[in-house]
Amino acid sequence: MTILNRLIAAVERVATAIAAFVMFAIMLIVSADVFMRYVFNSPFGWAYDLISLYLMAAVFFLVLSQAYRQGAHVSVDILQQKLPATPYRLTEIVTTGASVLVFALIAWVGWQRAVDSFEQGDVLAGAIPWPTWPAFALVPFGTGLLALRLALDFVGHLGSLATGRELVPVRRHGHGQETFE
16 A cells, blocks of 8 residues: 555656646746736737636646645534544545545546547637647546545555554644634
8 A cells, every 4th residue: 555655646746746837837927928918018819728728727636636635625624623533534434435436436527528528629719729638638637646545545544443553644634723622
């Protein structure tokens, strides 16, 4: 399980680095577009489509799994944060199990949509006929990677309960010093 964890973590790090680069590219494109618009009255006609179709989707879907691993997703754990390790693991088994199913389904449907878009040659209507399949392909990549991370946590929590060893750490989602009493 450690090898699989390292492999998924390596893919998450690469995807996050790509997302950071894409975010920087968005900043440069928007800045240049604003400059061109207000200084030369000639904005880029392609900037909005590129950013909204590809780049924002890349930023979102490439960091899904890494954000989950670091506990950065929104979580409602008012009751859960007070639980001892065993009941906490039981709640994690339920939530990760359900989440694996949901995100695997999203990945599967997203994959089918990306393949269909590629085969049909779908393009975005506009000045530049941007193909839509690369944006659609980000969905199964990001949600599939998240489903793998969730499945690994699911198996780890089950194994931890069965063996009594901590195969997956109990990740109390960080809220700083925030407590609810």
